[in-house]
Amino acid sequence: MSAARLIALDWGTSSLRAWRLGEGGKLLAQRQQPWGLMHLPEGGFEAALHGMAKGWLDDGVPLIAAGMVGSAQGWREVPYVDCPAGAEALAAGLLAADAGGGLKLHIVPGVRHARPDVMRGEETQCLGALALQPGLAEHSTLLLPGTHSKWLRVAQGRIVDFQTFMTGELYALLREHSILGRPALSAGETSSDDAFDRGVAAVRDAPLVGLSPLLFSARTLVLAGQLEAAHSLDYLSGLLIGEELRCALTQHDAAAPLRLIGDASLCARYRRALVPHGIHEAPTLEGATVAGLWQVALRAGLIEDAE
């Protein structure tokens, strides 16, 4: 078995993923547990870490983590670094937390923007993306859809701007708790690309006002017999993702390549919604988190580049 060079962790609110990485960042093994900040096992952060790294700890192998583990609700609060920020700043901002049993966990800082805005985890995925596709470093836009969707603008190898959209959280709230979700859930929701496309188009066709006057149409179209109740949540998803695109694209430089990072089916949904906005090339990047953790560890001197 190859020796581990780095144990890398993506530690978020709802899950914990770990990778055992060998020479040159080669993946040796990986593990996943639902041990996010909200679902820690007995023994808390320390028990979770030791459980994840069990049997992986070759002598002196460093451990690094990114994500909400560095927030005020996490294990140790790591001060944000200011945007613009690149690998140097993130490496300089690493905080070494005592992880018990002689271990240290190096936690990557989040990034804040003066707007104000904040992120923890996405900055590391961004660095990973630039390492995987160096052509993105000069000028690009990264879209990381999710509960709190992030748009990152990259220039000269640094994150120069970013913005958060609560698209995923809004969808979940409206689905679970609003008058819009009930008819669909009781009708036995089924998937409809057409309904999704209609939602995207409705927002795009109202460029000045956007979502707000359209939201109720997820109900009234059903009442009017113009939309099946079972498809109304796809229509709602189209409205919400369409609104995110309408807003974010006002600031997007069409000359900058756009790349997606995240869950494959969610990325596919965003890609579909980008087409009516004239964007036909927005591939999903895989492996950005691991690559980013490797980059920060390298820059911080926790590991050495063998090449």
Added chain:
Amino acid sequence: MSAARLIALDWGTSSLRAWRLGEGGKLLAQRQQPWGLMHLPEGGFEAALHGMAKGWLDDGVPLIAAGMVGSAQGWREVPYVDCPAGAEALAAGLLAADAGGGLKLHIVPGVRHARPDVMRGEETQCLGALALQPGLAEHSTLLLPGTHSKWLRVAQGRIVDFQTFMTGELYALLREHSILGRPALSAGETSSDDAFDRGVAAVRDAPLVGLSPLLFSARTLVLAGQLEAAHSLDYLSGLLIGEELRCALTQHDAAAPLRLIGDASLCARYRRALVPHGIHEAPTLEGATVAGLWQVALRAGLIEDAE
């Protein structure tokens, strides 16, 4: 005791109000119960109606109701009338439901717009407003804030257009269930007009994109120490109401008088948010529901105008 000419009911999702009206619509008595569609007493609609009207039923006095009682989830579904709609159309669309014990309940139809959009109850308040202030009939805008806020455009005595904004429901969802509500609720929410004004201004100052990229700022401003957690729900309220105004006012004719109908403190909040949009006169109308029910009953010939 004066004889009753009409028993008028406002029967919504969460409450039931009733008025005993004498000659010329004079208020003789009123009652209120939490017997909306979601909280009916034992015995259902019939028991609720008989309870509300107990002791009020002079011989042959007609009963009329507006609101969600006429919806698919109500007592009897009353088909919508199409917009544009005035008193004639609402009177013609009345449905007489058998209310047991020899009683009939006349239920006012809701109105639908081809957009599509729907309302039940607000059309009656609108007719009441026009009866109370005949100067509004020629050309006016009525704003009825609430869970589902409605904007009605009136011309030549009829509702010619209307639009629904889910402002109140969104606020409640974000307050109760989102990441934005938690810090404020645990900090012990206190009221702040300044925070509300900041939210209104933030949306107004972003005329092209509006709310979506600002929503997360209700959290990040707190994290950045620029907004007290206890005030963040007032800021959020400013964002949401500000967005409604930003959208609705794009279609508002500044020459049309604007009147508000609804809860006094909520109307005051909207009035405050209208000022930065240059609207300094938007008084609240009282008594529109009762006046509207009287108007429909009159037009339908259920009662006669004594004057």
